[in-house]
Structure formats: structure tokens, C-alpha cells
Amino acid sequence: SKRFNSWKCKRIMSSIIEFAKKTLINNRRSNYTLPTNTKLYPAQWNWDSAFIALGYSNFNLDYSFKEIETLISGQWDDGMIPHILFHIKDLNYTPNYKAWNCGRKISSSGITQPPILASILRIIIERKKFSKEEIKKYQTLILKIKKYLEWFIRYRDPKRTGLISILHPWESGYDNSPLWDKPMSKIKIESKLKYKRKDNKIVEKSQRPLKIDYDRYVTIKNHLRRLNYDPKKLYYKSKFNVVDVGFNSLFLKALKDLDFLLKFIGKSSSSLKKYILLNESKLIKLFNSKKMKFKNKDLKNDTSIEIPSITNFFMLFSDLKNKSVNKNLIKSLKKYCKNENYLFPSINSRHKSFEEKRYWRGPVWINCNWIIYQGLKNKDKSFAEMIRKKTINLVEKKKFREYYSCKSGLGMGAKNFSWSAALYLDFVLNRS
Numbered sequence: 001s002k003r004f005n006s007w008k009c010k011r012i013m014s015s016i017i018e019f020a021k022k023t024l025i026n027n028r029r030s031n032y033t034l035p036t037n038t039k040l041y042p043a044q045w046n047w048d049s050a051f052i053a054l055g056y057s058n059f060n061l062d063y064s065f066k067e068i069e070t071l072i073s074g075q076w077d078d079g080m081i082p083h084i085l086f087h088i089k090d091l092n093y094t095p096n097y098k099a100w101n102c103g104r105k106i107s108s109s110g111i112t113q114p115p116i117l118a119s120i121l122r123i124i125i126e127r128k129k130f131s132k133e134e135i136k137k138y139q140t141l142i143l144k145i146k147k148y149l150e151w152f153i154r155y156r157d158p159k160r161t162g163l164i165s166i167l168h169p170w171e172s173g174y175d176n177s178p179l180w181d182k183p184m185s186k187i188k189i190e191s192k193l194k195y196k197r198k199d200n201k202i203v204e205k206s207q208r209p210l211k212i213d214y215d216r217y218v219t220i221k222n223h224l225r226r227l228n229y230d231p232k233k234l235y236y237k238s239k240f241n242v243v244d245v246g247f248n249s250l251f252l253k254a255l256k257d258l259d260f261l262l263k264f265i266g267k268s269s270s271s272l273k274k275y276i277l278l279n280e281s282k283l284i285k286l287f288n289s290k291k292m293k294f295k296n297k298d299l300k301n302d303t304s305i306e307i308p309s310i311t312n313f314f315m316l317f318s319d320l321k322n323k324s325v326n327k328n329l330i331k332s333l334k335k336y337c338k339n340e341n342y343l344f345p346s347i348n349s350r351h352k353s354f355e356e357k358r359y360w361r362g363p364v365w366i367n368c369n370w371i372i373y374q375g376l377k378n379k380d381k382s383f384a385e386m387i388r389k390k391t392i393n394l395v396e397k398k399k400f401r402e403y404y405s406c407k408s409g410l411g412m413g414a415k416n417f418s419w420s421a422a423l424y425l426d427f428v429l430n431r432s
Helices: 002-027 046-056 061-072 117-127 132-136 139-156 178-185 211-226 231-237 245-264 270-284 310-316 323-336 366-376 381-398 418-429
Strands: 084-086 296-298 303-305
Touching: 002 046, 002 381, 002 418, 046 061, 046 117, 046 366, 046 418, 061 117, 061 139, 117 139, 117 245, 132 139, 132 245, 139 231, 139 245, 139 270, 178 296, 178 303, 245 270, 245 310, 310 323, 310 366, 323 381, 366 381, 366 418, 381 418
Parallel strands: none
Antiparallel strands: 296 303
16 A cells, blocks of 8 residues: 555656646747746746756756856846846736837846846756866856846945845845835835736736735836936935845855856956855844844835845855854744745745735745755755655645645646746755
């Protein structure tokens, strides 16, 4: 009976692995992959593509590198890689390529997203055991990622505080998180706004950001457009300027992984090494070990933000060289997810801002679980393995949804979601 059950589980897992591969391939267009095969996201997204490339690396390395190369092909002259590339002039998305009105060779948005690409590239290269000569083949890619990360330091921390700012909630990747409620409440909505949403016609309204959120998103976007997306002006003039723990954690890890890759191509950078030390020391100060609380900084309004978001625990991924902080982070994370049926709610379910079904205000996101698993696997193996198993179990039950309820496991948002399929493959096929 035990042997039969084990055989049955393997059969189920094998069929879901094949379904995951098919999901990615069905969502693939010419050298890039849509986040889903619905009309919800008809373009290429920055951090989606990085996770998707990792998924492909488990069965088609050519697709993996094509995904990365296509994303980088949209890089601006100043180094920024936008958060959306509109390869096809589709007007179904709001705001579409006309509303942004920017991009060089490829129409794009005028803002960016978490630069997880460097970390993904390092994982692929290490897992595939590339020789030094093979890594050199990707020298151009690595140097373009270097230019991207240097862009953040130059334009998103022009005062050299050691912490990177985001200038629109969309740049965080967790658009309507309660982390942004306070700074967003200060945004004076532009009069006579003109835009038509289609997302809440495709997905239930209860699972999408509110109208007031979108009014503010578009108001900020329009202001950035009027400034011609000039990176020298945006930091000082944007209506939204926040230092976020999660974003800075992903940025710090990206710097460390880029530093690792640069050694192989003989392009090591002392200025990047200095910024790693500065960023790490300042990031640690955003965590209060006594209160076990994290603090974001709203630079625009000179206030701090303390919201129990799962993204705060991305600090584990950044591999801080501080055992005490790591230990306290893990302790705090175990309290955060206590009593949850499914891990991890995007906002602590005991917090007043928690909403079970509304996008980044409560649902479980597979990419967050993956980031935290990667951060934990060398620090608390049994906890990391529990996260891995629970995530695999959730996806096998509910398939590749955009996000899930932490209470019931209900799959929500888009179906056939690319990064859920990609990261499922990664969880199942790798433990390194």
C-alpha cells in the first residue's frame, strides 16, 4: 500500500511537471513569455521574466537565455530595464504603451521593478556548472546587468544614503500592498483622469486593486511622464518616494551575485563592493531586533512605515553577514506564519490591513515563498524544507494560479500563471 501510494504520488508529480512545462511554452511568444495566456497581462514583465527564465533552465536552457536576452534588449541608454516591454502594440492593458509614451527600440513603461535578474543568472550558471570560458560567453549580458544596478545607485540613491528608493508602488512588484497606504493617501488625485481598466473585467473585482489605488497609480505615472522620465529629476520630484526593506534586500542580493559573476569575466568593481557594505549596514538598521519589527522609510513625507508584509523577510535572501539579525528574522517569520493553513500570506493575517483575496493585501504568492526558501535553506534547513513541501502541495492542489488564499488555498487571479509554473518546477527539481 505504501509503495503504491508512493508510485501514485510520483505519477501525479510527473504529470504536473509536464503541465508546468506546457504552461510556460503555451505562454511563450517570440523569444519572451507572457505572465499568463489570458488578456490580463499582454506584454513582457521584468521580474516575471527572470523567474520564468529560471523555470526554463530546468528543461530548455536556450529558452531561458532567450528570455533574459529579450528582457535586456529593452534596456534604456541610461541603464534602466523597464518593468514592462510592449513588444506588440496591444491596447488592452492599462496603462498601455501609448499612455507611457516611452522606450527606445522597444515601447516600454517608464519605471522599473525588483532587479532579481542578477540572482537568477547566477543560480543558472552555478547549477549548470558553467566553466569560466562558458561564463565569458555571457559577458555582454553580465555587463548590461552591471549597468542596470549602477543605474539604481546613481539615480535612486543620488545622496549616497546607502538605501535605494522606489518612485511608484508598481516598482516594488507588490502594487497595492498596505505598505503603500500611508504614502499613497497623500497623493492628490489628478482631476479629469482618463483611463479604462480591463483587469477587473477579466478577474473578479474583489481580487484586484481598488479604483482609488488606480487613480493614484495613474496620477503618479502621469507626473513622471510630464517630467519626461528624467532620472536626474525623478528622485527629487516624484509624488512617491519610499525606501522599502524588501526591494533593498533583493537589490543587495543582486549586487552580491553580480560581484560573483564579474570575477569570472575579470571586471570586478571596487565601487560596487563599497556599496554592498554600505547598503547592508543601512538595511540592517531598518530591522529592530528588540521589537522584531521592520521599518520602511517614506522619504517624500519624512515618516516611517511599519506594516507586517512578507516582503520584509526578503532580508533572509540578501544573506546578511549578521548571524544575530538572521536568527531574529527567522524567529519573527515563524511567528508571522503561525496558524496559517497555507504559506505565506503577503500580509500578516492578524493585521488590520489584511484582505484574504485582494492581490498583495493578503494572498499567497509563489515567488515570495521561493525567495524566502532560498534565503532559509542554508540557515534553517528543516523550516526551509517545510516551506518547499507546503508550496509544492498548494500548487499541486490548485494548479498554476497567480495567487492563493492563505486560509482555503483558493486559487485566484490569472490562471496558467507563468511564474507559478516556473517556480513549481524549480521547487520540485532542485534543492540547491
